[in-house]
Amino acid sequence: MAELLYRLGRFSSRRPWTVITGWIVALALAAGAFLAFGGALTTSMSIPGTETDRVNSQLTDELDGLGGATATVVFRTDDGSAFTTAQEDEVGDLLDGIAGLDGVEGVVDPFDAASERADREQQLADGEAQLDDAEQQVADGTAQLDAAAAQLDAGQAQLDAAVAQAQADGTYAFAQDQFTAQQASLDENRAQLDAQRAELEAGAAELPDRRAQLEDAQRLVDAAAEIRTVSTDGATATGAVMFEDDLFTLSGEVKAAVAAELDDAGIDGVRVDYSSEIAASIDGLVGPGEIAGVLLALVVLIVLFRALLPAVMPIISSIVGVGVGVAGSLAFSGVVDMSSVTPVLGVMLGLAVGIDYALFIMNRHRRQVLAGMDLRESIALANGTSGNAVVFAGSTVLVALLALNVTGIPFLGVMGTVGAACVLVAVLLAVSFTPAVLGLLGVRIVNRRARASIGHESHARPDLKPMRTGRALLRAALAIVGLLVVAIPALSMRLGLPDGSSEATDSTQYRAYTAVADAFGAGQNGPLLVTVALPEAVDEADVVGVQADLADRLLEEADVVAVAPVGVSEDRDFLAFQVVPVDGPSSESTEQLVHDLRGLSPLPGDVAGLDGDLDLGVAGQASGNIDISEKLAGVLPVYLALVVGLSLVILVLVFRSILVPLVATAGFVLSLFAAFGAVVAIFQWGWLGPVFGVHDPGPVLNFAPIIVMGVLFGLAMDYQLFLVSGMREAYVHGVPARTAVVAGMRNGRAVVTAAAIIMTAVFGGFVFSHLTMVRPLGFGLAIGVLFDAFIVRMLLTPAIMHLLGRAAWWLPKWLDRILPDVDVEGAALERSHPVHGAEAEPGADAGTEAVETEGVGAAGAGAAAPR
Template structure:
């Protein structure tokens, strides 16, 4: 996109410089061709002039034919008159008996008249032949003019001459085009330096993964570090989760980048790996370090504490990471390759984060030794800091109020999700100071928004046609396409070698992500099959071909492809949600050995999920708080954001459910009444879960202001989803509902209890058999890192519960 700084028309020197710039880009290896806007405009003007000249010549030819016919008619009249005179003279001579004397003269005159008439007949036949060709020539000119008129709104230079669009055509398609080649072309454009001309380019050229980490992401990590410092009250152990996560991210993302040469992946794929690797890497290390700190503070020896922390909280980390892995790998069931690759890369990064958490983190804890505690805490090792207040269950009325408020609030926030529309961001979604945004808006202002995303419409004819009939068919089809609502211009772009397959460029009124363009794609596809007898713009048949049968229409192009992918993703969302919900129920039944607890936990996940969707729609589709989040041109929600948010949020929701509710169950199986056990689990688990959730929100929130447009809604959706799930669902709703359920929350049919395997998620069996068991914080209800006794050897029923250990 080229535009003059002062809004004046391009000078000859500027036009020449632009031509030289594009000519240089044409020499870049991997570039197929370029289109110089001024050469294209000149060629079009020449074609229009040729049509005008041809029409004028045809008019002159018709006038000449008419004049020649008039001359022939006059000459023929003269011949007729001469023939009449000769006939009269012959009759007179025969009557007076002088014919024999003048017979030779009469014969000569007749021969002269016959020769003249033969000459006139030949001239008339020649004129008739020219007359017969004139309608066909006229029809061809008219067809060509119809095509020009249909494409009149497609221009490369604006009407005032101050804006022009060039084109770079690559040898590879958009999905296999290397970032290196795009960067090379972008560097050429950035270094153009044409005096008085602003040079910008579209997202297809600008799209790159340069700078995976921006200032927003760094701020998110810094906030996470501040949370850790506040929680641990010392710097050294607070830095360990950051180090672990950075190492994991480095390994995971470097691995995915190494495979990018053999596996096609979108530019946002490694960014998702960075996002997940940072967030879960910090949280998983936090869980192990927090457990270790509590044990050391209680008097346990350093190495014994590291081993026990890794065998209990580390075991829970492996389980928690496994739920995230399953959710991400399940993206492969969508049948969309790039989404499956995203899920796989994200899953690998989470797997590496888990491995780093249970290997590097214990090693780092061994290196820092007793410095895992601050000086004040070291002085109190082995001594109770203060007596804990007595556990009292919450009031039932308060539980009802909390549950009602949480549910109503989440449902209200989820309302915008009902109008969610999926799509891919275009240039209008980019930062206002970016070259992509300037290019998009310049095209929209000078040529119409539709030229940012033209459609490719193909027409398959029932049979091959003659070359002479192609222009007429193209003109009729162009006019037929032009009458559709939302079409600005139509231009033919290709004909197959067999003359039975045509391609057209269709320019819509609005941009590629607009609702009207989406509707236009559906309307155009609904035309197929199109009866050849009704394929003209005025309802008439296809001109000049005598075609019979149906014409098959297809719609392609990038805008159309984005619409198709969005529709497929929208269709697979319910299937994926059902899969995730099913997995959630199975996992939670195994872990908590209960029917109602999994149902409540899963319902809470669904509530927080749809609330997150509602918030994303309100901001990115409706434009609420656009100034805060940099949304200046609202559009559809990123088409793969909901399914990614769903998968990741599922895994994290199960993590928080595990670390909170396992403490409730631990207290319950040790004889604490069910409603009191709810308070016990919350008291001991809320601190670490609160810190973990704030860290998650901080890291994900840092990506809300990423320089990559597709990353922003992902970061926001995950951040707000974690916020809703951790603080509203897990901290408010779940405890309230668990209180209301009371003892029935832990009900499980006896036959199911017998067949369920023993799933010891937090290593409670290890803790019970540990030689120093009881020295640490493994008392009943200690869920901050305490063992969750979820095995089958804890006979816990409403009639009686036997304490364990």
């Protein structure tokens, strides 16, 4: 590989415009492919096979229309007064216009909904009054019938007495016709009375059922009493926009069309805000914070190179790489589901590693030029040695990112693949574009003052002395204790997805979230959908009663504010309810409520007067977040074990040692958990919140730990390689083990320091991104690089290596025989192409001879050949 890269470097330096033009063409093709084939990105995260995914499928199958995404639109009067009739009409017209847009299933007018609710409540009140009247009429009618029956009984008694008297005194025959007529009249009146009583009793028999139905309907109204669309003061109203597609497939064009309508509403005296389902966008992948990070990287490069032109080259190279990698990846977004964070991760990694990898090669070339080496030969040799190390280092990052596919989480695998593609492009640019640019720069790689001292012996290294053992012990203790203290918050890490409260305070999402929380309660920002599969279909007349019984049961759960039925299947064997929790979708109480509701299933059927068990399911934003977070938390240990195993294998191959890989891997784990602790302290606990724009602390972004783990692993291996390889080369060329530690640090620390600062600056720029899900990623990566580069690699690792001494390089002989010689730093190539003027001065002792060579190891130049 080193020889191949040597030849590639020589070719690129001799034909720079051919190589540069090739990359420009590649950039144009990637951009064209994106414009031609790129699809929509989504702000939703979905994992097939989760409980929420199962329930959403049920909702789509059983209740068509409930499976689509729903966004909230908040209307508020500027002066806090109740909406006027004219304002209500304008709101209705605005929503009606949105209902006609392509991709919109329907809308909910808050004032129509409030009016319908008031009408239902009035109908129930009227129905109760009518029922009371009917019951009173039954009572009055019964009393009247009883009185009439008493009169008939009295008349019958009188007639019977008169008949008996007439029969006793022998006058019956004379009055028989009269008696018969009177009896017929009484019988007719009694028949009429019996008919009236039967009719009255039939009506009265219906009243209990009507009363029960009325009570069931009233129970449902009471259960949903806290679900309102217009606030009690009449100054805030919430509408809804229901889309045809779910969040994962909802196109940006549809959201943009709805947002444009809302932004242009222009309702006098009314402010319009909307939720993240509409507002979320990746417009402007790079903002002011990201640009500031790149500018800081440029400053570091200027300080390192002491010249502007060489400092600009790595920036240009990384921008080209980001363009090719991100645009090329987005070209597949039409056929592969990609989250909105995916290209941002590609930008972050492309910028950071693109600058660093070009820096390693350019710094090696610069030092060789200062040592007096021919320009073309220096470029080729830098590409074959430091470029070889860059390829290997980039490979570790590639493996770590591609390993995200083994988690079984689709969106995470896509993110890892896109990130890996951007890193691959950065590596290819470093070993081809960078030599081409160096060929164009020529001697301008060094500034004018430095050109005068090219080849001068002043560039030789001073004598080296090992550090004191006491200092090594102190450094190791401070580093370990410090990292462990910082890692303490990681013990309480809670994963989730950000809600509207995490957005910037000047964003429409945040204003919408807080307005709803203030006027209606935080829970209405993330209601749950609870489904109930019945053991059998229920009669149409019994549906309301079953819904009321189930609503009452759901209200018994802690932290449930309101329950409302939202759908019944055609077969009446599947019901859906909206359940409003006390707190927002990312709160701990809502998370517990989801678990409690799922724990109710199977629910005994007698709760709703049915035979058999009821199967409950839970969906909604909070439910989906919990499922994704739990799935990610479950794969974290597996992924950590994978990267730790890879770390050990890779480092054993590179350093041909057992203890060095163990030390390096333990250091990576320490820096990783310290980074997790810092992320928890800032984003979950809210420490230093004003500094990092964390105004409402919440759970840690659920996929941030695994992304940070993968990327930080690759970068940690980079820094380990660029520092410790210099130690190894010095040691194998006869330098005492403890002196070799100092040699490796002296040769690599300047460039690794610059690289780490650049990496931190680029990642840190994303801490202030306008995208909520990007900020914790940027912070976790930035702080992780700081911990790993400056505490683990430059403080802890040298101290431990010093304490281990020669034991650090121990390797069983049987293992040494079977391990291949990977020669990452290209030492064999360097021995065949020695740096002019790098040989040690006569009389130098064997202990310092090799380490005084310019650029020992991959971080600078390779080690000198042994004598």
